[in-house]
Amino acid sequence: MKKNIVLVFVLLPLLTGHLGFGVTNSCQLTVQAEDNDMGEAKLFGDPVTIPAFNLRFVDGKTKREVSPSKISIIYEWKWLEYPYPEHPLGTWSGARDLVECIEPGTEALVPEFMVQPRGWYDGKYAKFPFRGRPSFTEIGIVLYDVGCRTTRSKLSPKEASKLKNNKTVTIEINCAGNSTVTIK
Numbered sequence: 001m002k003k004n005i006v007l008v009f010v011l012l013p014l015l016t017g018h019l020g021f022g023v024t025n026s027c028q029l030t031v032q033a034e035d036n037d038m039g040e041a042k043l044f045g046d047p048v049t050i051p052a053f054n055l056r057f058v059d060g061k062t063k064r065e066v067s068p069s070k071i072s073i074i075y076e077w078k079w080l081e082y083p084y085p086e087h088p089l090g091t092w093s094g095a096r097d098l099v100e101c102i103e104p105g106t107e108a109l110v111p112e113f114m115v116q117p118r119g120w121y122d123g124k125y126a127k128f129p130f131r132g133r134p135s136f137t138e139i140g141i142v143l144y145d146v147g148c149r150t151t152r153s154k155l156s157p158k159e160a161s162k163l164k165n166n167k168t169v170t171i172e173i174n175c176a177g178n179s180t181v182t183i184k
Helices: 158-161
Strands: 026-032 047-048 053-059 070-081 091-102 108-110 113-114 133-144 148-154 168-173 179-184
Touching: 026 108, 047 158, 070 113, 091 108, 108 133, 133 158, 133 168, 148 158, 148 168, 148 179, 158 179
Parallel strands: 053 168
Antiparallel strands: 026 091, 047 113, 053 108, 070 091, 070 133, 133 148, 168 179
């Protein structure tokens, strides 16, 4: 059976275990968009390679390191969904692949990931003027059990392009509002 989905963890040795630099890693792909009864994709956008990067967690008030119990990294893209009840020409819908890191410690190494935007409709409205193909929209990062129940952060495609050369993404957790994300 031909697989149309190109999802690659290039750094397989880094998926589990201790890395020896104070950073542990137990990240793995847990859900693909197709796992949600989407069936086989019919239309593909340009793949986007997200380089490996370090995640570091600190409390926004105290600046002390924080250890979440789990991290969800959500690679999202948009695709044209048709038919769609309220929109006779279809509408852009979101789809995602989910990578989870269990017991990451105060830092986690997120392995390289190839986002392959894909869609499940390839009819006349997908080719309609100004429509386009599926495209990468963001990386969502959800931290669990960090003093508040969960906290969410996002990286735009522009921010994701800055992750080259094993950059560190520091998330300053703010339970009352938006957490601050810095890339160095």
